[in-house]
Amino acid sequence: MASHISNGHANGDQKTSNIRDLPKTKNFTQKLPPDSEYPTPAASHKTERKQLGPRLVKNAAYTFVRPQPFKKSELVGVSKAALKDLAIDPASVESEDFKKTVAGEQIITIDEDKEPGDEDIYPWAQCYGGYQFGSWAGQLGDGRAISLFEANNPSTKKRYEIQLKGAGKTPYSRFADGKAVVRSSIREFVVSEALHALGIPTTRALSLTLGPEEHVRREMTEPAAIVARFAETWIRIGTFDLPRSRGDRDMVRKLADYVAEEVFPGWESLPAQVPSTDEKDVVGLQGGIPKNEIQGAGENAENRYARLFREVARRNAKTVAHWQAYAFTNGVLNTDNTSIYGLSVDFGPFAFLDNFDPSYTPNHDDHMLRYAYKNQPSIIWWNLVRLAESFGEIIGAGPWCDDQEFVEKGVRQEKADELIKRAETIIEKTGEEYKAVFMAEYKRLMTARLGLKQSKQSDFDELYSELLDTLEALELDFNHTFRRLSYIKTQEIDTDEKRKDVAGRFFHHEGLSGLAGSEADARERVAKWLAKYRERVLEDWPGAQEEERLSAMKAVNPKFIPRSWILDELIERVEKKGEREILDRVMDMALAPFNEEWGWNREEEERFCGDVPKYQRAMQCSCSS
Ligand code: AMP
């Protein structure tokens, strides 16, 4: 593996270091309240590991807990893109420091022979709750993820929280073992980096370590793995659900302040106020602080918490738009799997759609199709409404959110109706905003994927809808269709005969399936769409700038997507057959999905980019991971 890593992406002029010297912080544990049973690193460190197991944890954002190392470990994959973004020197991944840190075998931020001091950075597991499949599930939390530290990239100034998934039991493990199996870890490792390379907001993955001698019991006994993953934040909507369910107003507020000040670049970075129709509420941003908050004006005005809620909604709207435009389905969009930062997070039975089927869910257990592809935009809004309920009181308090009496005791009885009304209005308006942001982003992405320069109102019905209906009816592959469209010159489709001929390029090489009718009908349908499409292309690109247009399309339409069948093959080869290099090769493809080739093995590359074997289309997974 070493050779592939060190000759990976150029790290530019960026200053890199080994993992030990990386600038580190602990904002999360410093600024938020710890589990009172183990309030300091020392208290946790001297406690037997076993004792730090499942229990209810109240009034806390996290518990200090160290990773549980494997008996034997093997580092099998490192993301070059992750190294770059974290400013880790690629040559240093062969060092013991790197391998032991990402395997949870050493806490690089303390001297393990001494009792850790309060000034040390000590690992922690986050406390959160969540609604699972629409029902309140109570306390969840990081049951098998342990955060190590926040890494600060000195060049980009970006801060990421690095955590190990599968690193042993925590107070939040409930009935489970704190471990992760190899198959789900390979899937998370690859897809995190693939989504990022596609430009989709996501949590990331740095490395994959196997524990070949660990025995994890699922349906069968399987070996274990640890993924070192990182994100701007791991705070989820579920992080707010839990204190709200316990009436812990103080914690909701602390978390909200933390998110605005530490995760986002400060209150002033949040969206400006939506002008109210009420004259006296029309106030702008002044020096970052809304005027009404300074003056206490504006009965119906949004306060800063309303703007925070809107920012979370806007970010999630954009992320779902990406999922829809690239046909990605998370599969388990519970509130604990919905990021406050709008990241794709927690990869269980996710999948990219193969043949376009809006009702597809990769989750074998989701009989109601709650988390099916087509339901993602509405389910994320459902989750955001749960967040709105957590924020309801501080949003509804409007201009008096900082009044001492309100902060300490909550709303006075006689003010309750006013508070509720204000909160409802803001939530409703944010719902509209969510829809508008989603639509604008979805249109922007689809316009680019179709190689158009602008989005016309009529494109939605005439181009997108008709294309999607055709893909569904003919069971054509969603992402392949866009890539294949990215090679077609307008003169190749300037007659009906040519269009019918070109139509065949979109069909599965084994022939059509589904309710397509005859092949002639299918060709006619695609040809008709191509005719409309050609007209739109010529409208936006009046000169013959074919090269420019097609290369712009290839830059947004991936050739490679880590589909379920590829991940299955990868798992089989890495886990069962002991292959190692294949993981690096697939990661190379995932990290550069728009490439034409990857300089590995043309035949294999083409196979991975080609038609999905028909019996492996639209596979489903169970939740056990
Ligand atoms: P997920 O379905 O991955 O979103 O997980 C839901 C909750 O179950 C989270 O609190 C996880 O930390 C926890 N969880 C899932 N699998 C395990 C496991 N093997 N050990 C401990 N906790 C787990």
Ligand code: MG
């Ligand atoms: Mg989860």
